[in-house]
Amino acid sequence: MPAPAAVAAWPAAAIRSAVFLACLAPLLWLALQLLRGDLGADPVARLTHETGIWALRLLLLSLAMTPLRRLTGSPWPLRLRRMIGLFAFAYAAAHLLVYVALDLQAYWPQLLEDIVRRPFITVGAAALALLLPLALTSTRAMQRRLGRRWRTLHRLVYPAAVLACLHFLWLVKADWREPAIHLGIALLLLALRLPPLARAITRRGTQT
């Protein structure tokens, strides 16, 4: 028996708000620690790391939405996918901003040198460059205007996620566990999109 529209509306708003706040929480927490001077001995390094790691986590979370939709048949993953993806982009942009404004202090020659000569920065910059058109075309209007091409364009998130993981993997000195786990999750989420696997996990009756 379908629920009356008015009743169905409030949990939808509540769920959206909860996810919005959850995505915002790490940023608010960092801002609070910044104001309290609690970011530790090297606050710039901490801000760089935290914004970067949350960008990657949210990117992987957004990539999990389509498989989750197939697994559960629920419409919710797809409804939240755009917001999570945009938060991933926002954290990635904050990551770049911290790096350029606070770490390099807008010393552009160093930025260019880093992008050209340091592979881990090159792949990080490439990942962000791939996410930019996705953020710009994330509106419903753009989605309608681009039609089928929108889907193709938004597959850029796959290489972006892999590059973001490589960026993380490439910067550690010796302890590869954390970046390796992230890369493993990214590859799993991509594998679940291969047609045979996608079919296998799809709950009967789910529209994909």
Add this chain to the structure above:
Amino acid sequence: MPRYRFPQPAASEITPEPVWRERRRLLAGLGGLAALPLLPACRQPEAVPPPAGNPLSIVRQTDTTGGEALTRFADVTGYNNFYEFGTGKDDPARHAHTLRPRPWSVEVAGAADRTGRFDLEDVLAPHPLEERIYRLRCVEGWSMVIPWIGFPLADLLRRFEPTSQARFVAFRTLLDPERMPGQRRRILDWPYVEALTIDEAMHPLAFIATGVYGQELPNQNGAPLRLVVPWKYGFKSIKSIVRIEFLAEQPLTSWERSAPHEYGFYANVNPEVDHPRWSQRSERRIAGSGTSVFAERIPTRLFNGYAEQVGALYTGLDLRRFY
């Protein structure tokens, strides 16, 4: 032998009084801005807590930095790379209570006349303690200024009477996964090994630290004794030493073994020789206003500012090849 000259800043490096007064005025002006009392740069340096054991008494103090601001005690003891206790910067402070730095012994081996196992007390007893304020530059691009307490490495090594065969000195950290839980994962090929040429080891700036900030070394800083080689990247300054070996051949050190293209035997601080993955031209100084998010990076100096003292060790050595 000429008397050793401790580093003094060149006249050109000393900021003229009108300039620093102007800077202070500017900073004071900034201090008036709203919310700044909340920012770390405006906080008073934290007081150093009283030592847990006996305070260390020292016979002299030497500031090799020409008065650069000290890194706060909380940062010296709370922001560490000591992978034996985890790879996070705050892991050593959280986990190093398991180390148990007493009782402790140091094994001396190799090309020396007096070798064997020595109790820590016997190792330390003959050496009057002094304070040395040194810069410490991490290969990751941050730096500190630390008041170490200890004695010259050369004074210790001479007691073991190294022979003419001894061209290198290797140091080894404790291997004990019970006391060093980080060793349960093979992040590096444990135990940690570091080494110096005999000339580097005998240089008056090479130092054995047993304390910091007037008190015994906290575990996370490498208790009970560690090396401090201020002109090299921090990873050369091996912690919690249990073995010293005099060698004829250059040994393979831990980071060299882990990533030979990235970390060399010498690991001298050098702004001209980049780490393959990042630049070494500048550093973030974790001291004074450096702990603010708006602190400027400072230029990294050849041999970490100790070129005048140690440059002669490397005459004729291609520093790009022998990084």
